[in-house]
Amino acid sequence: MDYASITPVRKEVMSVMEPFLKEFFANPSALYKEGVDNKTAIEKAREEIALDINGRPGEIIFTASGTESNNLALFGIFNFFKKDKFVPHIVTSVIEHPAILEVCKEIEKLGGEVTYLPVDSQGFVLISDIKKSLRKNTVLVSIMYANNEIGTIQPIREIAKTVRAFRKSSSNIYPYFHTDASQAANYLNLNVAELGVDMMTLDGGKIYGPRGVGVLFFKKGVSLAPVLHGGGQEGGLRSGTENISGIIGFAKALGLAVSEREKESARLIALRNYFISSVLEKIPNSSLNGSLEDRLPNNINICIPNISGEFAVIKLDSLGVACSSSSSCRAISENSFSYVVEALNNNRKCAESSLRFTLGRNTKKADVGKVVNLLPRLF
Amino acid sequence: MDYASITPVRKEVMSVMEPFLKEFFANPSALYKEGVDNKTAIEKAREEIALDINGRPGEIIFTASGTESNNLALFGIFNFFKKDKFVPHIVTSVIEHPAILEVCKEIEKLGGEVTYLPVDSQGFVLISDIKKSLRKNTVLVSIMYANNEIGTIQPIREIAKTVRAFRKSSSNIYPYFHTDASQAANYLNLNVAELGVDMMTLDGGKIYGPRGVGVLFFKKGVSLAPVLHGGGQEGGLRSGTENISGIIGFAKALGLAVSEREKESARLIALRNYFISSVLEKIPNSSLNGSLEDRLPNNINICIPNISGEFAVIKLDSLGVACSSSSSCRAISENSFSYVVEALNNNRKCAESSLRFTLGRNTKKADVGKVVNLLPRLF
Numbered sequence: 001m002d003y004a005s006i007t008p009v010r011k012e013v014m015s016v017m018e019p020f021l022k023e024f025f026a027n028p029s030a031l032y033k034e035g036v037d038n039k040t041a042i043e044k045a046r047e048e049i050a051l052d053i054n055g056r057p058g059e060i061i062f063t064a065s066g067t068e069s070n071n072l073a074l075f076g077i078f079n080f081f082k083k084d085k086f087v088p089h090i091v092t093s094v095i096e097h098p099a100i101l102e103v104c105k106e107i108e109k110l111g112g113e114v115t116y117l118p119v120d121s122q123g124f125v126l127i128s129d130i131k132k133s134l135r136k137n138t139v140l141v142s143i144m145y146a147n148n149e150i151g152t153i154q155p156i157r158e159i160a161k162t163v164r165a166f167r168k169s170s171s172n173i174y175p176y177f178h179t180d181a182s183q184a185a186n187y188l189n190l191n192v193a194e195l196g197v198d199m200m201t202l203d204g205g206k207i208y209g210p211r212g213v214g215v216l217f218f219k220k221g222v223s224l225a226p227v228l229h230g231g232g233q234e235g236g237l238r239s240g241t242e243n244i245s246g247i248i249g250f251a252k253a254l255g256l257a258v259s260e261r262e263k264e265s266a267r268l269i270a271l272r273n274y275f276i277s278s279v280l281e282k283i284p285n286s287s288l289n290g291s292l293e294d295r296l297p298n299n300i301n302i303c304i305p306n307i308s309g310e311f312a313v314i315k316l317d318s319l320g321v322a323c324s325s326s327s328s329c330r331a332i333s334e335n336s337f338s339y340v341v342e343a344l345n346n347n348r349k350c351a352e353s354s355l356r357f358t359l360g361r362n363t364k365k366a367d368v369g370k371v372v373n374l375l376p377r378l379f
Numbered sequence: 380m381d382y383a384s385i386t387p388v389r390k391e392v393m394s395v396m397e398p399f400l401k402e403f404f405a406n407p408s409a410l411y412k413e414g415v416d417n418k419t420a421i422e423k424a425r426e427e428i429a430l431d432i433n434g435r436p437g438e439i440i441f442t443a444s445g446t447e448s449n450n451l452a453l454f455g456i457f458n459f460f461k462k463d464k465f466v467p468h469i470v471t472s473v474i475e476h477p478a479i480l481e482v483c484k485e486i487e488k489l490g491g492e493v494t495y496l497p498v499d500s501q502g503f504v505l506i507s508d509i510k511k512s513l514r515k516n517t518v519l520v521s522i523m524y525a526n527n528e529i530g531t532i533q534p535i536r537e538i539a540k541t542v543r544a545f546r547k548s549s550s551n552i553y554p555y556f557h558t559d560a561s562q563a564a565n566y567l568n569l570n571v572a573e574l575g576v577d578m579m580t581l582d583g584g585k586i587y588g589p590r591g592v593g594v595l596f597f598k599k600g601v602s603l604a605p606v607l608h609g610g611g612q613e614g615g616l617r618s619g620t621e622n623i624s625g626i627i628g629f630a631k632a633l634g635l636a637v638s639e640r641e642k643e644s645a646r647l648i649a650l651r652n653y654f655i656s657s658v659l660e661k662i663p664n665s666s667l668n669g670s671l672e673d674r675l676p677n678n679i680n681i682c683i684p685n686i687s688g689e690f691a692v693i694k695l696d697s698l699g700v701a702c703s704s705s706s707s708c709r710a711i712s713e714n715s716f717s718y719v720v721e722a723l724n725n726n727r728k729c730a731e732s733s734l735r736f737t738l739g740r741n742t743k744k745a746d747v748g749k750v751v752n753l754l755p756r757l758f
Contacts, residue, residue, distance in 0.1 A: 002405070002406070002409060002411070005405075005406040005408075005409055005414075006404055006405065006406040006620060007404070008401070008402075008404040009400050009401065009404065014400060014401065021388050021393060021589075022387070022388065022393065023387075025385055025386070025387040025388065026381075026384075026385065026701070027381070027384040027385040029384075030381060030384055030701070030703060031689065031692045031693060031696070031703070031704070032381070032692060032693070032695075032696035032701040032702075033696055033701075034701060035384075035701075064443030064444070064447070064591060064619065064622075065443070065619040065620065066619075067607060067609040067610065067618050067619035067620070068443070068607055068619060070609070071606075071607050071608060071609070097609070097610075098608075098609045098610045098611065098618070099608070099609030099610060099618060099619075102608035102609050102610075102611070102618065103608045103609070105608075106608050205620055210400075211620055211621075211622050211623070211624075212443060212591045212592070212622035212625050213591070227450075227606065227607070228446060228447055228450050228606070229450060229477075229478070229481035229482045229484075229485050230446040230449070230450070230476070230477045230478030230481050230482070231446065231476075231477045231478060231481075232477065232481070239446050239477070239478060239481065240443065240444040240445075240446035240447060240478075241385060241444065241446070241584055241590055242590075243443075243590050243591035244590070245590075246591050310410065313410045313411060314410060314411070316411075317410070317411035317412055322405070322409070322411040322412075322413060322414075323411075324409060324410070325410070
């Protein structure tokens with residue numbers, strides 16, 4: 001029950017990857033037939049992904065992870081706009097993934113300005129806060145689509161509208177709006193036109209695709225500076241020989257995620273709600289972190305007062321249940337509390353006493369039944 | 380005959396990767412058993428790689444490509460040492476891979492200084508040039524182990540000695556010496572202590588391992604700033620969820636390359652020399668680009684006056700032979716000449732009229748025989 005941390009590669013995805021791992025290995029930049037064929041295969045994958053998110057093929061950059069996509073989005077905009085006398089300003093939230101927050105810290109060291117917006121008690125960024133944060137020098141707003149720890153789904157369309165309205169009123173090409181949709185991709189609408197986003201991060205390892213492959217959507221007209229320099233692949237925006245099997249696998253995984261989204265979301269929402277209501281009923285003083293309504297279908301994050309989240313994870317492991325106490329990100333787990341849960345009501349106690357269960361394709365009702373019976377006996 | 384561009388994944392490598400693609404998918408940062416097991420598997424891979432190059436496990440960083448390793452080496456040193464009043468200086472050569480040269484150009488834009496050393500008529504960097512180039516503010520010398528286009532093997536030990544002597548005399552911790560060993564890894568000694576290098580780049584896609592995986596060796600004590608920021612994986616130097624199957628596959632591929640190096644090198648040297656001598660004999664005025672003696676065992680690069688290299692690649696493709704006219708790097712092939720060959724004697728004509736054939740594990744004597752019979756009939 002830790003599918004937010006990583007997902008297994010689906011069989012259908014492995015099947016399309018294997019020929020490119022074993023047989024069709026040519027460098028897509030080569031001039032001979034095998035190279036040209038592989039270039040064609042990559043462009044076909046790019047078209048499929050574009051269709052899945054209602055973007056254009058030229059708006060898709062392949063990277064090696066969601067982390068790299070986030071780095072490219074933030075550094076890419078910052079470095080493009082940073083000029084001698086212009087100090088770019090970025091707006092984000094305090095509950096973003098470290099792949100956003102650590103980049104923002106680095107951007108501050110490089111002379112940029114960053115506003116870290118608070119969230120309310122359920123983890124929502126407030127539109128009024130977004131409005132107040134926008135300045136003349138704001139080049140980017142980056143707010144995640146859905147949180148990896150508490151599953152809260154942000155009001156992306158409203159944020160996009162707010163950013164667009166400010167952009168229009170200031171008659172500039174910026175600020176742009178970026179969203180990290182790594183956790184959202186299996187369950188939420190990824191139509192970039194409907195969402196109104198200028199940039200969007202996706203991660204193969206979260207959608208039952210290959211890990212080591214990410215995508216950054218960037219709308220036509222968005223100006224980016226590359227992070228990795230070299231052979232000039234991906235239109236000069238991301239150098240390095242293309243990971244062809246990974247790219248093919250990513251496209252397949254995203255296609256499956258999009259086509260199965262509604263059915264799988266409905267299935268998991270039922271399991272999730274059963275999990276949450278059972279546990280809250282059976283464990284005294286336990287409470288749900290985040291929103292029940294605007295929540296990822298697969299996310300359960302519960303505060304159980306006075307337990308050690310980390311110890312509970314290890315105890316549950318010995319009983320055959322894999323879950324997490326915060327993000328699986330190492331730097332964070334060293335601190336052994338969740339900065340995301342802490343940001344809700346400034347609740348440090350809950351931040352050390354919370355458990356995250358994230359369901360996935362292989363989670364059955366019996367699995368949930370087992371855990372909801374087990375948990376109250378432990379605490 | 381384009382193995383320098385990319386190699387297929389060996390069966391033995393696929394075998395060790397498959398379980399981690401299909402079954403053991405847990406996030407290595409997770410606290411439960413499956414995560415801890417995967418962390419252990421990654422550390423075992425790291426130890427194997429360290430043994431293969433006579434380094435220490437803590438000196439190995441996993442990246443997503445040779446390109447990323449090169450970016451990390453150069454930006455990592457540059458950004459670490461860049462201070463208000465200190466302008467870091469980097470020494471490299473004009474025939475480095477674009478993943479070095481383009482990073483150097485970017486470093487110049489960021490205020491750094493770069494010296495691009497020329498090469499002699501066979502492609503060698505001269506030790507006397509290295510000596511002259513070193514300055515008080517030189518933080519890094521980056522010279523590739525063996526060239527990807529002409530196969531020339533640089534005097535790495537002598538360069539290392541020169542850099543070390545300068546470092547000692549200047550009583551600084553820098554300059555460091557980095558080498559891109561992406562093309563060398565199948566055929567040359569990778570013992571970092573014997574070579575005397577401080578940093579070394581390796582690429583999975585060149586050693587019959589997975590593409591999308593690279594390694595940067597950096598000697599204990601070398602100070603690096605990260606390029607990608609986020610969850611703090613790889614000791615904070617390279618964030619992003621670990622590509623576990625890729626890492627396991629890389630370790631296997633490198634182990635096989637190292638253990639089979641001598642035998643395979645001897646086999647390919649015989650094929651290479653037969654190829655070179657036959658073609659030079661049969662095609663009037665043809666000549667070898669690069670050195671015959673200090674040359675990668677699998678590299679043949681021949682100038683055939685007045686032909687178009689690019690057209691010849693396409694013609695040969697139609698006859699069932701895959702080769703290249705320069706590096707398979709897109710940005711370069713757009714220019715349709717080889718800047719590496721041009722750098723030898725400033726010979727632009729040969730730079731447009733050269734063909735590179737790079738042999739590999741599946742190249743048999745009959746394949747070479749076919750090509751050496753075919754070529755003279757074409758030109």
